[in-house]
Amino acid sequence: MGAVMGTFSSLQTKQRRPSKDIAWWYYQYQRDKIEDELEMTMVCHRPEGLEQLEAQTNFTKRELQVLYRGFKNECPSGMVNEETFKQIYAQFFPHGDASTYAHYLFHAFDTTQTGSVKFEDFVTALSILLRGTVHEKLRWTFNLYDINKDGYINKEEMMDIVKAIYDMMGKYTYPVLKEDTPRQHVDVFFQKMDKNKDGIVTLDEFLESCQEDDNIMRSLQLFQNVM
Amino acid sequence: MAAGVAAWLPFARAAAIGWMPVANCPMPLAPADKNKRQDELIVLNVSGRRFQTWRTTLERYPDTLLGSTEKEFFFNEDTKEYFFDRDPEVFRCVLNFYRTGKLHYPRYECISAYDDELAFYGILPEIIGDCCYEEYKDRKRENAERLMDDNDSENNQESMPSLSFRQTMWRAFENPHTSTLALVFYYVTGFFIAVSVITNVVETVPCGTVPGSKELPCGERYSVAFFCLDTACVMIFTVEYLLRLFAAPSRYRFIRSVMSIIDVVAIMPYYIGLVMTNNEDVSGAFVTLRVFRVFRIFKFSRHSQGLRILGYTLKSCASELGFLLFSLTMAIIIFATVMFYAEKGSSASKFTSIPASFWYTIVTMTTLGYGDMVPKTIAGKIFGSICSLSGVLVIALPVPVIVSNFSRIYHQNQRADKRRAQKKARLARIRVAKTGSSNAYLHSKRNGLLNEALELMGTPEEEHMGKTTSLIESQHHHLLHCLEKTTNHEFIDEQMFEQNCMESSMQNYPSTRSPSLSSHPGLTTTCCSRRSKKTTHLPNSNLPATRLRSMQELSTIHIQGSEQPSLTTSRSSLNLKADDGLRPNCKTSQITTAIISIPTPPALTPEGEGRPPPASPGSNTNVPAVASNVVKVSAL
Numbered sequence: 001m002g003a004v005m006g007t008f009s010s011l012q013t014k015q016r017r018p019s020k021d022i023a024w025w026y027y028q029y030q031r032d033k034i035e036d037e038l039e040m041t042m043v044c045h046r047p048e049g050l051e052q053l054e055a056q057t058n059f060t061k062r063e064l065q066v067l068y069r070g071f072k073n074e075c076p077s078g079m080v081n082e083e084t085f086k087q088i089y090a091q092f093f094p095h096g097d098a099s100t101y102a103h104y105l106f107h108a109f110d111t112t113q114t115g116s117v118k119f120e121d122f123v124t125a126l127s128i129l130l131r132g133t134v135h136e137k138l139r140w141t142f143n144l145y146d147i148n149k150d151g152y153i154n155k156e157e158m159m160d161i162v163k164a165i166y167d168m169m170g171k172y173t174y175p176v177l178k179e180d181t182p183r184q185h186v187d188v189f190f191q192k193m194d195k196n197k198d199g200i201v202t203l204d205e206f207l208e209s210c211q212e213d214d215n216i217m218r219s220l221q222l223f224q225n226v227m
Numbered sequence: 228m229a230a231g232v233a234a235w236l237p238f239a240r241a242a243a244i245g246w247m248p249v250a251n252c253p254m255p256l257a258p259a260d261k262n263k264r265q266d267e268l269i270v271l272n273v274s275g276r277r278f279q280t281w282r283t284t285l286e287r288y289p290d291t292l293l294g295s296t297e298k299e300f301f302f303n304e305d306t307k308e309y310f311f312d313r314d315p316e317v318f319r320c321v322l323n324f325y326r327t328g329k330l331h332y333p334r335y336e337c338i339s340a341y342d343d344e345l346a347f348y349g350i351l352p353e354i355i356g357d358c359c360y361e362e363y364k365d366r367k368r369e370n371a372e373r374l375m376d377d378n379d380s381e382n383n384q385e386s387m388p389s390l391s392f393r394q395t396m397w398r399a400f401e402n403p404h405t406s407t408l409a410l411v412f413y414y415v416t417g418f419f420i421a422v423s424v425i426t427n428v429v430e431t432v433p434c435g436t437v438p439g440s441k442e443l444p445c446g447e448r449y450s451v452a453f454f455c456l457d458t459a460c461v462m463i464f465t466v467e468y469l470l471r472l473f474a475a476p477s478r479y480r481f482i483r484s485v486m487s488i489i490d491v492v493a494i495m496p497y498y499i500g501l502v503m504t505n506n507e508d509v510s511g512a513f514v515t516l517r518v519f520r521v522f523r524i525f526k527f528s529r530h531s532q533g534l535r536i537l538g539y540t541l542k543s544c545a546s547e548l549g550f551l552l553f554s555l556t557m558a559i560i561i562f563a564t565v566m567f568y569a570e571k572g573s574s575a576s577k578f579t580s581i582p583a584s585f586w587y588t589i590v591t592m593t594t595l596g597y598g599d600m601v602p603k604t605i606a607g608k609i610f611g612s613i614c615s616l617s618g619v620l621v622i623a624l625p626v627p628v629i630v631s632n633f634s635r636i637y638h639q640n641q642r643a644d645k646r647r648a649q650k651k652a653r654l655a656r657i658r659v660a661k662t663g664s665s666n667a668y669l670h671s672k673r674n675g676l677l678n679e680a681l682e683l684m685g686t687p688e689e690e691h692m693g694k695t696t697s698l699i700e701s702q703h704h705h706l707l708h709c710l711e712k713t714t715n716h717e718f719i720d721e722q723m724f725e726q727n728c729m730e731s732s733m734q735n736y737p738s739t740r741s742p743s744l745s746s747h748p749g750l751t752t753t754c755c756s757r758r759s760k761k762t763t764h765l766p767n768s769n770l771p772a773t774r775l776r777s778m779q780e781l782s783t784i785h786i787q788g789s790e791q792p793s794l795t796t797s798r799s800s801l802n803l804k805a806d807d808g809l810r811p812n813c814k815t816s817q818i819t820t821a822i823i824s825i826p827t828p829p830a831l832t833p834e835g836e837g838r839p840p841p842a843s844p845g846s847n848t849n850v851p852a853v854a855s856n857v858v859k860v861s862a863l
């Protein structure tokens with residue numbers, strides 16, 4: 001009896017294990033697939049020369065060197081795709097889920113919408129954010145909030161952004177996060193920014209309102225010495 | 228924070244501009260980068276071999292020796308380099324860890340030397356990358372086994388009086404080398420097993436003739452002697468079985484084990500025979516029962532490791548053996564049928580039926596060829612030769628396959644189980660380290676409040692604040708602080724969150740709540756119901772009033788020890804230990820202080836009542852709080 005059961009079980013395993021020919025072809029196919037994938041990631045991107053970047057941005061050569069070393073360490077291929085971007089950003093916010101906000105950030109960095117951020121895009125954006133004028137910074141922030149890039153911020157877009165920010169806080173907060181906290185926050189924001197109360201915020205309204213608010217002006221200068 | 232991406236911190240901080248217009252309250256100040264060093268090369272001299280790297284590379288992992296200020300102890304003023312009197316080969320791997328974020332284990336390296344080096348540089352072995360982790364763990368296990376063997380042989384020489392009599396007995400049975408008595412017992416039982424087996428064998432040998440009757444086997448001639456021998460053996464075996472049963476830690480498991488079944492089968496026939504001696508009808512059955520006495524030979528497997536391994540081999544190879552049997556059966560049936568029909572024609576053929584042909588097929592296929600059944604027709608001879616040729620193939624082919632399959636499957640199973648077990652343990656350890664990083668922010672937040680208060684006061688004592696957190700850490704914490712400000716919510720750890728939950732639920736007991744349990748393992752309270760996405764929904768938002776009334780929150784600065792903050796400190800435990808912890812730290816110039824913070828809705832302004840830190844701790848006051856017996860310390 002045991003022998004019969006043994007043979008039945010061995011039969012089943014025999015079916016699951018393909019014969020040598022099929023197994024060999026399957027293995028070859030898998031290997032080829034892996035090699036193809038490897039080839040794709042080997043495509044490298046090299047940034048323009050140091051002098052050009054120095055001219056285009058507000059960074060010194062040394063700063064560019066430090067930035068590039070960090071960039072290349074994380075992305076040896078020279079390009080960041082959205083997944084890597086999200087992973088890197090998520091490491092700074094271990095409490096919550098930073099992927100949504102990282103998604104919006106990625107699309108703000110990826111000005112040409114190619115799906116990958118190259119070192120030039122990275123450095124250009126950083127130059128604006130850290131060394132740019134107030135006007136440039138605010139414009140960049142407006143671009144970040146404007147998810148569909150139509151030139152206007154409506155309540156839904158703002159809701160998405162604020163929700164993404166709250167997601168980064170995670171669950172363990174004090175006071176406890178309630179469901180309508182983001183909505184309240186957005187309402188406050190729109191009250192401040194939307195001058196003509198038409199439900200959308202244009203770039204001019206945004207610039208004007210931000211320049212009126214001292215808090216915002218001060219906080220924009222906060223990251224002057226980041227590098 | 229994974230320090231591997233510390234280089235991207237400027238980017239993360241720049242991206243924080245996106246929060247600024249959304250925030251309603253002012254942002255905290257950025258940590259000042261007082262000694263703004265340009266990134267410099269530092270030279271590490273390890274036993275004469277010089278390595279060079281950027282300072283920021285090493286600072287990626289601030290909780291290791293090279294990443295923290297501990298390396299200053301090794302700084303050589305004359306040569307302006309850091310000198311380590313350690314192995315340069317292993318240092319190569321260590322430095323590559325800083326560069327690439329992945330720690331590799333070189334195969335040629337001794338495992339204990341490698342472990343020592345890792346311990347010296349303050350690196351957890353769990354960080355070893357997947358590519359080398361299996362090898363590392365294997366070597367470590369072998370080493371541990373070697374150490375254990377050494378320990379065992381040491382222990383065997385000393386006495387262990389702490390074991391009970393039963394446990395000593397069991398140990399003696401399982402491992403005969405523990406004491407001389409056990410060894411004696413081991414050899415005696417072995418001797419009697421041999422005696423019993425030989426008796427069974429010799430019993431059947433014809434022993435010379437008694438004049439006047441035919442040849443008798445020895446068993447019948449000297450039946451009394453043999454009976455005495457048998458009785459003696461069975462007595463010994465019974466005593467041994469009962470002693471083992473008594474000493475076994477789990478009797479049920481012992482009874483079910485293979486060895487005890489063999490023991491029982493070996494001695495049962497004797498007792499059954501005793502009961503049934505004078506009954507002629509059953510004596511036939513009694514005789515067959517004696518066959519089971521041969522099972523006594525299996526008792527040798529307790530004495531022989533090889534037998535046990537063989538048994539395990541057969542058991543684990545069962546499916547392969549089953550396949551062999553099945554294919555043989557198929558071939559036998561086919562050839563038997565063919566031979567039967569081929570020989571049907573010939574007269575006086577021995578192949579009377581297909582089952583009768585089975586015997587011929589088996590004998591031919593295994594190349595035995597007894598010759599008691601031979602085909603006579605030509606067709607029969609042809610098929611007979613085909614049968615014997617294929618027999619060779621069918622038998623010879625699966626056997627090496629079985630052997631290699633066995634070894635492959637055996638090793639594969641071992642590896643898969645190993646990997647699975649390692650993976651769970653590894654992930655658990657890495658998770659612990661990760662929560663450590665998020666807890667680090669909460670700890671330094673309390674410290675950071677003090678820092679800010681100090682900076683506002685402008686006291687010169689800020690030097691004493693011990694900037695034990697590196698610049699990167701302080702910048703990261705500033706970033707998280709900005710996020711808190713933007714959303715008007717604070718980060719707290721799990722325990723505090725549960726406490727808050729419980730308090731608010733106790734306050735709001737009459738109100739309805741849905742009793743669904745959260746699926747998060749940490750939350751056992753039912754107040755946090757219906758987790759939608761990531762936000763928890765509390766039915767009553769009366770929080771601020773209750774907190775004002777009942778919870779006068781005192782947060783103590785955690786006692787700054789010389790080592791990193793431990794992972795498991797929570798506010799309540801900190802407070803509970805405050806009394807003990809304060810005293811030892813009086814000697815050092817560490818500052819322990821408390822800031823009374825009264826939460827004001829909706830935002831928390833912990834800097835509201837910061838007090839300048841005294842050099843010594845103040846008196847303790849006990850403030851009763853709801854739902855937590857927390858000793859609160861205030862500085863006066």
